[in-house]
Amino acid sequence: MRPLVWFRADLRTRDNTALHEACAAATRGVLAVFTICPVQWRMHDWGDPRASLVQRSLAALSKDLLDRNIALKLITRDRFRGVEEDLLKLAREHQCTALYYNSEYEVNEQDRDHRVNAAFNDAKLPVHAFHDQTVVPPDTLRTGEDKPYTVYSPYKRRWYEYYNAGKAPSARGLPKRQPEIVSTPDPIPERIGDFDPHDAHAGLWRAGQAHALSRLQAFIQHKIEAYKEERDFPAIDGTSVLSPYLAVGAISPRQCIEAAVEANRGRLDTGSKGPVHWMSEVIWREFYRQILVAFPRVCKHQPFNPRYDIPWRSDAHARADFDAWKTGNTGYPIIDAAMRQLITTGWMHNRVRMAVAMFLTKDLLIDWRWGERYFMQRLVDADLANNNGGWQWSAATGTDAAPYFRIFNPITQSRKFDPDGRYIRRFIPELASLDDQIIHEPWRHASLFDAIDYPRPMVDHSLARERALAAFKVHA
Ligand SMILES: Cc1cc2nc3c(=O)[nH]c(=O)nc-3n(C[C@H](O)[C@H](O)[C@H](O)COP(=O)(O)OP(=O)(O)OC[C@H]3O[C@@H](n4cnc5c(N)ncnc54)[C@H](O)[C@@H]3O)c2cc1C
Structure with missing residues (x-):
């Protein structure tokens, strides 16, 4: 054999x-x-x-x-x-x-x-x-009516029951060493197709399972306890940043969950808030994979919930707005910092992924598929199930009860999650000299603003919010 x-x-x-x-x-x-x-x-x-x-x-x-x-x-x-x-x-x-x-x-x-x-x-x-991509195989958990789960919280409760009942397979170590080798390994090509062989971000993302495992261990040792408090602040290195390694499979979700359960003294859904919360994020990944399996239309650029797939803006003005968003030139510092983090590192913090996705779909009324595609092209952790889930959640076409009238205010997000502007300063050096108050809305301070090479807000958020509400209401 x-x-x-x-x-x-x-x-x-x-x-x-x-x-x-x-x-x-x-x-x-x-x-x-x-x-x-x-x-x-x-x-x-x-x-x-x-x-x-x-x-x-x-x-x-x-x-x-x-x-x-x-x-x-x-x-x-x-x-x-x-x-x-x-x-x-x-x-x-x-x-x-x-x-x-x-x-x-x-x-x-x-x-x-x-x-x-x-x-x-x-x-x-x-x-x-x-089945290996998830801890619980995607087609396993069903509702009482024998349907796939479409809402995260009840899915998570069933997931906990399943895992706590010992039904999920445990992580295994290395496979058996083979006594004889078949053939010789092929050299790994320097260049793959027309992909850039010298990707600018390569130095930031060391490859391989050894690196992924040591990243997991470092996170468990130093950060998981404070995860719940720190996970929403993009200036803080408070999340695991394991998403690229989960995406290519250099690490398994079983390894992640088991390490967190161990850190939480053998418990999954009770005990220390940090590990419990972190595991619930890994379960989001499982949730979106089971959605993709049960509703393959999400792989085909179709909305999960067609009701709110409104006629998005798509004319030349929308294309120009999209370019400003892509390049981090919307005039909203928190949005621009996030888009520039994506360009310079190939990764973006979750809190601001939600903020920029909301901004594109609600403030600019631009099709979530444009944003989804751009993220796939730019992210080192590009993953269809998670990316699609995140975009549809933000656009209100998704599985979850994210109602269309939930519209993030980019200034409130900025003040709340980057209160001292550290994250903004890191990615927008032209704003570095502004104080902690002014940095969130620099245009409000005319004398300072005129001296800076930074754009004015491309939309007025309160007007954009009204426009979005009107557009969605027609379909409600
Ligand atoms: C618009 C949008 C697009 C996104 N695109 C992607 C993508 O292409 N690839 C991707 O892996 N994640 C995506 N996410 C989910 C999330 O932002 C990233 O998984 C997370 O930021 C990765 O950082 P981390 O590894 O430090 O996560 P941690 O906070 O340490 O979480 C651990 C792991 O749990 C999973 N996870 C965490 N949050 C989520 C979530 N909201 N949904 C699903 N899984 C989650 C990831 O696998 C992550 O590595 C997207 C979210 C949004 C709102």
């Missing part, structure tokens, strides 16, 4: 279900493979930050696999279509007798996997697919 393990969004050797099972079943070694599909990735709005992290994670994975005596082969094909032939050819060339992989849930990935499964079944080679 010689398994071929197909890596996808699970670029790690520890606690990798498919790899672990394959290594346990193997009698004549294990071969690993990853498929590089640059045109498809572009079609899925991947940008340089994510492609670069994947490329560098592959280099780390290849080394980690070699430690287990497993070679990582690479297949490059522009799109998903046809990878079934490449995988089958590789399996045959190396006398592999079965295919192992962890499931991906997005629509195109599922179509690809159906084709691969059919090709392997035709060739009489068994396929073993596993």
Whole structure:
């Protein structure tokens, strides 16, 4: 028995279900493979930050696999279509007798996997697919009426029950080392398709499971206790910043939950506020994945709740407004600081992700899909389920009870969550000399403002709010 393990969004050797099972079943070694599909990735709005992290994670994975005596082969094909032939050819060339992989849930990935499964079944080679992206498999928890959950809080309560009943699998360590190596590893390419091989953010995002695990440990040791108090302040480094590693699968959600449960003396939903709150954020990730599985329309640019998918602005003025938002030139410092954090680091703090998404959809009435796409292209943690969930939540087309009349005031957000303007100063140096009061609304101080190279607010928030309410009300 010689398994071929197909890596996808699970670029790690520890606690990798498919790899672990394959290594346990193997009698004549294990071969690993990853498929590089640059045109498809572009079609899925991947940008340089994510492609670069994947490329560098592959280099780390290849080394980690070699430690287990497993070679990582690479297949490059522009799109998903046809990878079934490449995988089958590789399996045959190396006398592999079965295919192992962890499931991906997005629509195109599922179509690809159906084709691969059919090709392997035709060739009489068994396929073993596993749930591995979440602690609780996405199609497991159902309401009393046997429907998927569409509201987070009851989902979380069921999730707690399931986990506390010991039904979720535990994290595993390293897989069994193989006595013989099959083939030699392929070199990791310097350049993938037309993605920039020198992504400007690469230095900020070290790749590999060792780094991801040490980041988790540092967070658990030093920050998780204060997480609940500090998580909303973008100037504070108070969150785990594990999202890029969860997105490429350099770390598993089981590893995250178990480390937090341990820090919380074995408890999940009671005990210390910091760990409990952090775990509830990881459960948001599980929630959005089960939404994507139950409602695949969210993968197809369709709203979860079509009622509030209002006729968004899309003319030349809207495009110019969108450009100002993208480049961090709206005239609202907290919004611009956040958009510039995204440009300069490839990441953005959650509090301000919500603020900028609200601003685009409610203050500017611009289609959430434009923002969703731009985020996918720019974020190092770009993840369809979480990104779509966040955008639809902000636009009021989402699953949750975020009513359309919940409209964040960017100045209130700024004063509340960046009270001393530290975050704004970090990303907008032109405002650095303003004091803690003025920095949130610099235009109100004409003499100071005229001396600064910074735009006036592109919209008046109270007028924009009225415009949004009127637009949504027609559909209420
Ligand atoms: C408009 C918008 C777009 C977003 N796009 C993405 C995206 O592309 N990729 C992504 O991973 N997250 C996205 N999020 C969710 C959230 O902002 C990030 O997961 C979080 O900021 C990552 O930082 P962290 O790792 O320090 O999180 P922590 O606060 O340390 O949380 C731990 C983990 O829990 C998960 N998590 C936390 N908050 C959320 C949430 N609101 N929804 C779902 N999962 C969550 C993440 O996997 C995160 O790494 C988006 C949110 C919004 C409002």
